[in-house]
Structure formats: structure tokens, C-alpha cells
Amino acid sequence: MHIEPGIVDGAKITLSYATAAASFGLLGKMALDTIKSDGGAAALILRSIATTVFVFCFFEVLPHYPVGVSEVHFILGSTLYLVFGAGPAAIGLAAGLLLQGALVAPFDLPQYGINVTTLIVPLFAVSMLAKRIIPANTAYVDVSYKQALALSTAYQGGIVAWVAFWAFYGQGFGAGNLSSVGSFGVAYMLVVLAEPLLDLAVLAGAKTLAPFAKSPIFYNRLHHRAA
16 A cells, blocks of 8 residues: 555645645544543553554565555554554554654655555544444454454555545556556455455454453453443
């Protein structure tokens, strides 16, 4: 999902500053929700450190390869949401992305506003979708494959939509760009086939951690019904 350098440049990149500001507004809302109703500031900090480490590892350790206008990564946004909650997941995505750019890929830093928007806005959509499709009396360790698939599809689909937007905004609708966007979209949506299975495997493992259900490291909904 890292948009390639040069796809959006010049004055056009100014738009990414506005979308990034809006994305950080959503991040702030999700973080505030954690502080108010899911463990307080200490839990937010602890989980955010964990998600930042995970995101950095997702970018640098898990397989990733360039396809078309961007790169295909296993970002596992819906997994982070289910285990740690929306606020910590959002902070981890933003901080992990920044850390990866600063330490490993400084050529990505000019596109930080583009890439952070691409990660955060779909996560917010996932948090809204989860409230609609997962009953309040269902702990997240008990979600079904269908529910996990819906969350994963929403997140990965959101990433593809944002990458397509940035590519068309930056380079127009020429045949070459259409082909590059299409090839990226097809490759990225293949992640959807694997991520729900990984979600369920992670959640099954989380069930064994039930004795630690009250630990601030985990999202309260992971092991408990909604309050």
C-alpha cells in the first residue's frame, strides 16, 4: 500500500496533508474512546507500543512485493483491531509507518500523508462495521469466519480504493495507469483470502489467554461482551 514515489508529486501532494490531518482526527477519536471506556491512558500506551512493533514487523519481516502503482503488504489491520482495539491499532499503524520510513525507507517519507490516510481511514470503517455485524453479546474471540471475512474485506478493500484514488489523482486515467491500478487491486485483494483465516487462528490462540483477560494489553471486547 506504499504509493510509489512520483505517483503524486508537485502541488498535488498538498491534498495529502489535508487527508492526513483528517485521518489523525479519526485517530484521535479512536484513541479517546479507548481512554474513556477501555482501560484508560495506560492501556492505550501499552497497546500502542505493541501495535507499533507489530506494524513495523509486518512491513519489514512479512513478505511484501511491488505490484503496479504500489506494494502488497500483509498489514493485518482487522487483526490488530480485534486484539487491541481501534485506538491502539490506529496509533500503531501511523507510528509503525513513520518508523519504517525513518529507519528503512526515507524515500517514502514525502508520501507519509498519502500512506497514513490509506491505512487509517479503512481502519475507522472497520471499527464502525464491527459494531454493526458483531452482536454486543459476542466476544471477539468468538467471531465467525464470515464476520472476520467481512472485516478483512472492508479493510483491504479500503486500502485498494485509496491507492486507486491517489494513482488516478496523480497520474490520470491513461491505459498504463489503469493497468497498474488493476494489477495492484487484484494482487492485494488476494490477501483477503488469507487474512480471515489468520484472524481466526489469532483469536483461537487468544482464547488460551483467557486467564489474562483483564490485562490492559488486550482490547476488552477480545474476551468480553460489550458493556
